[in-house]
Amino acid sequence: MSVAVPSLNWLRVFEAAARCESFARAAAQLNMSPAAVSQQVRALEERVGMALFERHAHAVTLTEVGRAYLPSVQQALLTLENATEGLFGAARAQQLFVQSVLIFAQGVLTPGYEDFTRAHPDITLSLTTANLPYEFSRGFTDLQIIFGNPQAFGADSDRLMGERLFPVALPPVAEALIGPTDLLQHRLIDVVTHRAGWPHMFEKMDIMPSRAQYVYADSTLMACALASEGVGIALARAPASDKAVREAGLVPCLPGIFAEGREAYHLVYPDRAALRPPARVFRDWLLDWCRSVKLSH
Structure with missing residues (x-):
């Protein structure tokens, strides 16, 4: 069952109370009474169907679900504040x-x-x-x-x-490669979110990659980081990846071997x-x- 988006004011009060760990201090910041803060927090808890705070004699602490909820609330409030100031301030x-x-x-x-x-x-x-x-x-x-x-x-x-794709690796790995088929002796790091990857490269090189061993990453930055640790050979995606490749200490393998990207x-x-x-x-x-x-x- 879906839950309707809570009142913005409830979220603002929740964020202040969580940050202050006190309904009284949050009330002072928000120019409200402690009773009003407690009432709005209770309304938010009833809306989401879970307790967000543990109440103590002179303080409150977030429950586990409250701690999980807080970063999203803070980010949403900050985004709204920045957008409002940027558009209307x-x-x-x-x-x-x-x-x-x-x-x-x-x-x-x-x-x-x-x-x-x-x-x-x-x-x-x-x-x-x-x-x-x-x-x-x-x-x-x-x-x-x-x-x-x-x-x-x-x-x-x-x-x-x-983008232009070409293999990159640590210098000792790159220097040991003589021809394109030598790539198959190493683990090949591919980015799962791209349409053009190692299969696209092998198609351009006219190689059947039946013996290829793949390692998968979710971004080119992660692929370069893995290659910098000697995990395998990554694909540069120039020019956007130039800085990442350089900072990872990687160099091109097999000069002249490249493929144009599909996107x-x-x-x-x-x-x-x-x-x-x-x-x-x-x-x-x-x-x-x-x-x-x-x-x-």
């Missing part, structure tokens, strides 16, 4: 909310962050990351940078860049004409920045 014209696939944020946006802030010091950028489709539906964002089909995320979009990164948003001014500025900068990144490869 005194600095609303210059607050910008961008959500990006983690590997793109780490490998493309991070190196360009200072370039953007120097050119536009009046814009405050709030950058969050996500990887799975359902994570992109959480909270307010002006713009989203996704990997895959843009129509699944927004009505309007711009293609930013594709691309896109900037998505509901309507280009309706973009707020800072979002339009960021879009123009990002398109130029991505062109410069691609030209360097």
Whole structure:
């Protein structure tokens, strides 16, 4: 049975009481009476059907389910506060909310962050990351940078860049590889969320990978981390993965062996004409920045 979303005020009172570990101190912060705080917490507990606090003589402590619930409530309240201030507060014209696939944020946006802030010091950028489709539906964002089909995320979009796949490993492993079939002597780290992986590489190399041993990871960052520990050979996804590959101490295997990916990164948003001014500025900068990144490869 589904539970209706609780009152925002109940959640605000719950968060304050949990943080203060006292209904009285929470009441003072919220300019309410302790009895009103207790009443609203009780109403929330009745709505969710579970006790969120253990009551003591002069304090309260969270129950196990209360501790599990608190981080989500705090994140939701913070997201709402930031979105409200960004859209309607005194600095609303210059607050910008961008959500990006983690590997793109780490490998493309991070190196360009200072370039953007120097050119536009009046814009405050709030950058969050996500990887799975359902994570992109959480909270307010002006713009989203996704990997895959843009129509699944927004009505309007711009293609930013594709990817080039090639094997990377620790230098001793890479140096020992003579030809493509030598790859089959090692564990191959694949990313389960990508359409293009090791099978795609073997198809391009015209190799039957019947003896391949796979290790699966949920992201390219994790694949690089595993390869840096000698677990096996990962696939770089240039240019977005360049920073991760470099920081993991990995090098290309078999120079000249690569495959173009099957999907691309896109900037998505509901309507280009309706973009707020800072979002339009960021879009123009990002398109130029991505062109410069691609030209360097």
